[in-house]
Amino acid sequence: MGGTVSRINRDATAKSQRGTEESPLVKWLLIGVCGLFLAVFLLLPLVNVFVQSLAKGWQVYWASLHEPDSVSAIKLTLLVAAIVVPLNTLFGVCAAWAIAKFEFRGKSLLITLIDLPFAVSPVVAGLIYVIMFGLQGYLGPWLDSHNIRIILAVPGIVLATIFVTFPFVARELIPVMQATGREQEEAALTLGAGAWKTFWHVTLPSVKWGLLYGIILCNARAMGEFGAVSVVSGHISGVTNTMPLHVEKLYNEYQGPAAFAVASLLALLALFTLGLKTLLEWKQRRDYALAQQTTIVEPAQTV
């Protein structure tokens, strides 16, 4: 089947000499500019991160990752992601469901609100929570008297990260859910399935790739978030420093190789995420191609 598809693609490119097409010069110039831009601004720095982190050898690299503050930062980052990603997945599914399946007043407002974190600077997101829960904030004194710490503590970091990352899952799911429509779910209902079973057996499987894609993006951002977390965390080494904050701190303390080592770990996480994302995209495309491929077989003549 793969052979067929690639052959079709080749035919398509061969026949694409339309009258409206730009000249080859323009085409390659544009592609060249993109390639050069990405190489200079993305690829080169990325390679540099790894080169710098290994500048003093593997042992220094290893030691700087094993240093207690680094370990604590890695653990904190993983913990935050472990709390934030499931919560935002739940929220994203609920929001996408509501938007795709129901008609209600204020729907477009809800969609706009979901997009808000994309529009607002992360620093503002962090400040919002400081104003809410900080000692000088509205709820600060009450929380303090009950010995609950949110700002300059892990709960604040979690809240800020949730704020920044909540659009990812919903944004991915809304178009997928809108495209699948309600018919399959109604079919499940007529076959006796309740709401939960319909969701579990019919709705969820039909959006699984979109959902996974959303989760991956959400996770990448949750681990990499700097601005919002920086405002609420207080940068207490070994306590409230996440990996991005720790990188900054190490760098400011002129511990170049250590900073780059932790940064390389973050970059590796990002690369891993990108790889997963590409894999999912490829799988989704393949499923789509499979669905498009029509193996029409004449109905068996038995009745």
Next chain:
Amino acid sequence: MSIELKNVTKKFGAVSAVNDVSFSVKPGELMALLGPSGGGKTTVLRMIAGLEVPTSGDIFINNDRVNDRSVQQRNIGFVFQNYALFKNMNVFKNIAFGLKIKKWRRRDIKARVAELVKLFGLEGLEKRYAHQLSGGQRQRVAIARALAPKPSVLLLDEPFGAVDAKIRQELREWLVTLHHELNVTTIFVTHDQEEAMEVSNRIVIFSRGDLEQIGTPREVYEQPANEFVARFIGVMNVLNTEVQGGVARVGELQFDALGQPDGTKLRIGFRPYAVQVSTDLNLFPYRAVLSRTYFLGIMLRLEFDLPSGLVLRSRMTKEEYAQLGLEDGKEVSLQIRNYRVLAAEEAGLPPEREIAHRPPPTIAEHI
């Protein structure tokens, strides 16, 4: 199981989709809900299924009022217009879904699915997914899935809409055979009058949310309750006549005024088959020219222009056409064998009935 609707109305906001509809379906019957799109027929079907809630009125399945029962509790099988097969499940899992939900034992599920796969001619396709099936196969899977949990009622929404014309005919015959074998009360929605006539025991005709007529295919064809039904079930010539000198006239055509006073307006309708044609110009009272012939396979549709500008539509077989030696532009004589007065009750006449044409005296003398 019987189904009964009593004064069912459904409004979507201010728009009324179904108006005060009442009808009943006998156990084992194969009933068609027929009407143009937007007629309310799908809404009626969805209300029976429980996918829509009636604004007012009652629905009974097997003499139980089911208004307050959820879809899951109604024990119906529903086949969607585009089949709505579960895309992430193969044929076997699609058919088994309802049984799994009802917690059948695995062995029983296997046996039931195997039975249906055989009955529906789906052997060898159990592992395929919806996108790997042809339109006809998808439809069979959809019906098998709906029938698997042994529903008391089978509801089909435009079951032949999504397959191409060639397979459609085959599927119609197949549905009749299937219904014959299973004898489950079945209601299907269609906008195709030919399909309704061919497949169903009885037809309910809807237009703009109103029930226009209910009857056997023959009844609705031969005794249409009103002009809408008459026009919708087969083509009908409709003429607006006015009574003058004791005769209902339009152009050169004259009909029995049925004792109505001068000035009364009567709507006269007749089937294309009621137009008798001869190339002997003196045989029938009216002269006309064959202006156009449409070939529809074995049947031909003819249009005749009368000198007054009236156009009459007629149908005949190829053989008749050949026998008469007709061709476009040919001059003929014709008459209308039988006709009916439409909306007779509004005109203060007894209910519509077929009237054999008696040439009015003036024309008879003329001949």
